[in-house]
Amino acid sequence: MANYPPAARGMLLGEIDTPALVLELDAFERNLELLPAIVRGSGARVRPHAKSHKCVEIARRQLRAGAVGICCQKVSEAEVFVDGGIGDVLVTNEVVGRPKIRRLAELAHRARIGVCVDDAGNVVELSAVAEATGVVLDTLVEINVGGNRCGVAPGEEAVQLALAVRNAPGLRFAGLHAYYGTAQHMRAVAQRRAASQLSAAHARDTRDALSRFGLPCETITGGGTGTFFFDATSGVFNELQPGSYVFMDADYQRNEWQDAPRFEASLFVHSMVMSAAAPGHVVVDAGLKALAVDSGLPLIRGGRGLSYAGASDEHGVVTVADGVAAPRLGERLQLVPGHCDPTVNLYDHMIVARNGRVEDIWPVAARGALW
Amino acid sequence: MANYPPAARGMLLGEIDTPALVLELDAFERNLELLPAIVRGSGARVRPHAKSHKCVEIARRQLRAGAVGICCQKVSEAEVFVDGGIGDVLVTNEVVGRPKIRRLAELAHRARIGVCVDDAGNVVELSAVAEATGVVLDTLVEINVGGNRCGVAPGEEAVQLALAVRNAPGLRFAGLHAYYGTAQHMRAVAQRRAASQLSAAHARDTRDALSRFGLPCETITGGGTGTFFFDATSGVFNELQPGSYVFMDADYQRNEWQDAPRFEASLFVHSMVMSAAAPGHVVVDAGLKALAVDSGLPLIRGGRGLSYAGASDEHGVVTVADGVAAPRLGERLQLVPGHCDPTVNLYDHMIVARNGRVEDIWPVAARGALW
Numbered sequence: 001m002a003n004y005p006p007a008a009r010g011m012l013l014g015e016i017d018t019p020a021l022v023l024e025l026d027a028f029e030r031n032l033e034l035l036p037a038i039v040r041g042s043g044a045r046v047r048p049h050a051k052s053h054k055c056v057e058i059a060r061r062q063l064r065a066g067a068v069g070i071c072c073q074k075v076s077e078a079e080v081f082v083d084g085g086i087g088d089v090l091v092t093n094e095v096v097g098r099p100k101i102r103r104l105a106e107l108a109h110r111a112r113i114g115v116c117v118d119d120a121g122n123v124v125e126l127s128a129v130a131e132a133t134g135v136v137l138d139t140l141v142e143i144n145v146g147g148n149r150c151g152v153a154p155g156e157e158a159v160q161l162a163l164a165v166r167n168a169p170g171l172r173f174a175g176l177h178a179y180y181g182t183a184q185h186m187r188a189v190a191q192r193r194a195a196s197q198l199s200a201a202h203a204r205d206t207r208d209a210l211s212r213f214g215l216p217c218e219t220i221t222g223g224g225t226g227t228f229f230f231d232a233t234s235g236v237f238n239e240l241q242p243g244s245y246v247f248m249d250a251d252y253q254r255n256e257w258q259d260a261p262r263f264e265a266s267l268f269v270h271s272m273v274m275s276a277a278a279p280g281h282v283v284v285d286a287g288l289k290a291l292a293v294d295s296g297l298p299l300i301r302g303g304r305g306l307s308y309a310g311a312s313d314e315h316g317v318v319t320v321a322d323g324v325a326a327p328r329l330g331e332r333l334q335l336v337p338g339h340c341d342p343t344v345n346l347y348d349h350m351i352v353a354r355n356g357r358v359e360d361i362w363p364v365a366a367r368g369a370l371w
Numbered sequence: 372m373a374n375y376p377p378a379a380r381g382m383l384l385g386e387i388d389t390p391a392l393v394l395e396l397d398a399f400e401r402n403l404e405l406l407p408a409i410v411r412g413s414g415a416r417v418r419p420h421a422k423s424h425k426c427v428e429i430a431r432r433q434l435r436a437g438a439v440g441i442c443c444q445k446v447s448e449a450e451v452f453v454d455g456g457i458g459d460v461l462v463t464n465e466v467v468g469r470p471k472i473r474r475l476a477e478l479a480h481r482a483r484i485g486v487c488v489d490d491a492g493n494v495v496e497l498s499a500v501a502e503a504t505g506v507v508l509d510t511l512v513e514i515n516v517g518g519n520r521c522g523v524a525p526g527e528e529a530v531q532l533a534l535a536v537r538n539a540p541g542l543r544f545a546g547l548h549a550y551y552g553t554a555q556h557m558r559a560v561a562q563r564r565a566a567s568q569l570s571a572a573h574a575r576d577t578r579d580a581l582s583r584f585g586l587p588c589e590t591i592t593g594g595g596t597g598t599f600f601f602d603a604t605s606g607v608f609n610e611l612q613p614g615s616y617v618f619m620d621a622d623y624q625r626n627e628w629q630d631a632p633r634f635e636a637s638l639f640v641h642s643m644v645m646s647a648a649a650p651g652h653v654v655v656d657a658g659l660k661a662l663a664v665d666s667g668l669p670l671i672r673g674g675r676g677l678s679y680a681g682a683s684d685e686h687g688v689v690t691v692a693d694g695v696a697a698p699r700l701g702e703r704l705q706l707v708p709g710h711c712d713p714t715v716n717l718y719d720h721m722i723v724a725r726n727g728r729v730e731d732i733w734p735v736a737a738r739g740a741l742w
Contacts (some may be wrong), residue, residue, distance in 0.1 A: 004742055018742045022442050051684060073685045093685065096656075096701050099388050118648040142648075149686055150646035150654050152433040164461050274467040275521035277489040277513075283521050285467070286664050288713040294682065297379045312552060313422060313663065313712045314444045314464065315520055329490050330467050341684045342659040345614060345717070348404045348739055367739075368719055370661050371377055 003257060005349040011255070011358045013351075018272040018332065019286035021347040023247075023362070025354040027266035031246050035228075036066040038261050039240060042232040047071055047090060047221065049243030052341045054366035055086030055350060069112070071221075071241045075100045076369040082111045084365065090114035092148055092177055092241060094142070096122060100371060101129045105170075108135035114219075116142040116177045118152045123164045123171065130170025138174035139165045140219065143206055145199035148183040153177075154202035159209050166215060175219030178203040179241065184226035185251060185295075189258045196223075196230035204236045225252060229261055249340040251295040268301060269335040270351075271316065271341065276329045281309070284316040284333055291316070291335065292342035298335035308335060376720040382729045384722075385703065389643040390657035392718040393705075394618075394733070396725040398637035402617050405435040406599075407458045409632050410611060413603040418442055418461060418592065420614030423712045425737035426721060429617060439597035440483070442612045446471045447740035453482045455736065461485035461592070463548055463612060465513070465521055467493060471742060472500045476541075479506035485590075487513040487548045494535045494542065501541025509545035510536045511590065514577055516570035519553040525549075525573035530580050537586060549574040552614065555597030556622060556666075560629045566708030567594075567601035575607045596623060600632055619710040622666040639672060640706040640714065641722075642687065647700045652680070655704055656686040662687070662706065663713035669706035679706060 006017035013022065020292045027271060031085030039046055048062045051073040059070050059081055078089045084321040088111060095104050095115050107113050108130070115137055117123050123139070123192040130137045139294050143158045144151035152158050158176070165173040183195035221239035223231035225248075233239040244252055247267035271286035291298050298316075300306045305324030318333065319324040327333060337343035344350075345367055351361040377388035384393065410417055419433045424442040430441050430452055440459030443449040460481060461730045466475050466486050478484050479501070486508055488494050494510070501508045514529045515522035523529050528724040529547070538546040553587045554566035570593060578588045592610035594602035596619075602608040613621055618638035642657035659682050662669050669687075676695030689698045689704065698704060710713035715721075716738055723731040 003739060017468070019741050094645045097643055099390070106462055118646055121700060144649060148649060148652075149683070149688060150648060152648045274465045275489055277521060277523045278515060278519060281519075286741075288663065288710075290715045292659065294659050294664050298570060308396075312520070317520060329492060339659075345660045346739065346741075368717065370390050370717075 003319050003348040005351065007351045007358050007360045007361065009358055009360060013270065013353055013356050013358065014332065016270065018270050020270045020351050021344065022268045022270050022351045022353055023095065024266045024268070025359060027264040027353055028246060031063050031266060032061055032261045033342060034261060035242065038229055039232050042119055044232045044237055045239045047239050047241050049076065049092070049241045050081060050366070052243030052344065053246060054344055054364045054369065055362050056086070056365050057362045059084070059086050064101060073117070074369055074371055075104045076371040077366045078107055078113065079103065080366040080369055082107050086111065088112045092116055092179065094118055095121060101126055105130045105133035105135050105137065108244050112138065113142060114138035114174055116140050117161065117165065118142045118150050120161060123161065123168050127168030127170035133222055136170060136172050139171040140175050140177040140221070141165065142177040143202060144346070145178045145180045145202045145222070145310060146183065146195060149181060154206045155209055158206045159213060162210055162215050163213060173215060175217040175221070176203055176206060178210040178220060178222040178229065179224070180222065181224070182247065184224040185255060186226070187254065187256055189260050191225050193230050196227045196234065200231065200234035200236040225263070226255055244340050247340040250299045250336045250338045265336055267337065267340055269298065269337055271333050271335055272334065273327045273329055273331045276326060281317050281319045282327050284318055285314065286335060287311045287315045288313050290346060291337055292339045292346070294342065295339035298337050299335040301336055306333070374719040376722070376732045378722045378729050378732065380729055380731060384641065384724055384727050384729065387641065387722060389703065389728065390661040391596065391663050391722050392715065392720070393639045393641050393722045393724055395637045395639070396723055396730060398635040399617060402634045402637060403432055403436050404636060405632060406616055409600055410603050415603045415608055417611050419611050420463070420612045421452060421713065421737070422448065423614030424617060425715055425735045425740070426733050427452060427457070427736050428733045430455065430457050445740055445742055446475045447486070447742040448737045450474065450477055451737040451740055453478050457482065459483045463487055463550065465489055465493060469500070472497055476501045476504035476506050476508065479508055481511065485509035485511060485545055487511050488532065488536065489521050489534060491514045491535050494532065494539050498539030498541035507543050508539060509544050510542040511548040511592065512536065513548040514573060516548065516549045516551045516573040516593070517554065517566060520552060524581055525577045529577045530584060533581055533586050534584060544586060546588040546592070547574055547577060549591060549593040550595070551593065551598065552595070555595040556626060557597070558625065558627055560627050560631050563598050567598045567605065571602065571605035571607040578607070596634070596671050597626055615711050618711040620709045621670045621709045634682045636707055638708065638711055640669065640708055642704050642706055644698045644700055644702045644704065647697060652688050652690045653698050654721045655689055656685065657706060658682045658686045659684050661717060662708055663710045663717070665713060666710035669708050672705040672707055677704070
């Protein structure tokens, strides 16, 4: 396997091999502290999403900064973090199929494990496997608050499923998962605020309906990097799960922020000009296998009339505006990924730097944890 | 690291965990044999591109099917294949920067190694490192035949660079790299034929100009899965480098083929319905981290009124047409990736199947080989 890191501790960033995923510690640490500072006073707990970073060292630092645990999206991802010593993991997703459910239940011998449900048959299967494994799984009912992906309808449907959870001997009803994914990248602050209010209203109505059945919602969780500051003050959400805030990316930077708290870009793909033979453009060594382009092409840090204009598997074409000096062969360009989560998932190592020097190398241990 | 495979030998495909990258051996083997059968008679050699599969076992089978060697796009990729016993690797790319060049030269102690150039300064550096390492690198001048990515202009510019290669003591001038990347997905057969003729004409003119300087082109290489059958009969190309033909993908299937030889889809991402709570759609467990979407969303094998309509990091929303029965929770959907190369690069293992059963598991050993 070709999984040696492209850098070593102590190197200057100008010496590392490319493409490389570089985390700038100063900005990262400010992001790490800014999140709890914003949420403090709202009474909400912070449980950051580890699907963005897939890195045990970052999860440890999030816990030291006050997080109550982490979120994962996949069982195999949760396994990596429990192996890394993280003791409280909420899988913010449905877990379907016997092999995955068995592994999830096994994890509950070693950590506090939560999971989401949106199907009564799945509740029965989860409970049976949990019982057979000798564990009890914290179980949240996922409600569809606008994202139109997973989740039952708020209100009556959610109540019925919560009652099924309460009656399932291997499960403990732990609350509601009310995440509005598509709201995170609504560009206008007012749109995101309105979306947050909508999801909070759905969660509140469902909570109140549940209380009429004597089912208290210990946890109501939701909120991403685009909305958590609204969710925090809703009086409804008591747990928040932003993930991208540690890194930011070009897509989040396209959001409008105004008074909303703004995190700093801390994650860059360092690339190198490997062809400067053609007029009007140069080619860098970071393409589709080094950068996720689902949310747009990367930005070039420092700009200077350069645009990353097209990606192929191993190449990026960078156009050069008239009157701007083209970068030379071997020159390095730092790219801001369009979308941090799937970009991080392309790398085995994060090169961790401060003041232009490699301070550490962190494994992206849950890279490829798809199951 | 979460790199255990989601299946074991002997399992039924209906039992493997998901998402999983599944190679169907029957179709794959037919593709493997069809390529040399098409090229046979043209006199051109076959050197398939390993950037598509990143798998040593597939490279071995390509050699057994008559290939003279393989192509790689990155030095770290070439290292994986040389480690795996492949003795002849052409890096169809410029290699820039001292760390990469040193590793490339070291490889030439263990295998026949070729490389491309499009810059005179790079020629000097490659030669110096090769000399210091005690090797001679086969060096091809890359010419821009229409793809407008890397490469010097055909004709005079290429001749000047080839002369520089001839005069470089660590290098041996080995010919021309004339790959027209963007031609591969031109939809109409006539467009691709015309593009092939254009690239052949540029290569021929350059070859003829070089012969006037006493520089014979031992190799003229190019051609991908979309054009190689035209390139083969051009009388100019004597080496061909298709890669995707072993797998095909949804984007290649959108090409028109008519009389042009057509390969079969052999590579699928097996996914599972993990939410069926909402009306009108279901959600599968394969999103952006399981499928590259740069060339379009995946197709659903067997169709039946289902469309993969949207991908987020770990989810795929599959819409269900009116009057069609929605897949049930836990049901498996087989997806045809939009673009095979960056999809393969997301997986550590290829689940290799025949007649619905797992026959073997092949490591995607060069997954993540970015340097």
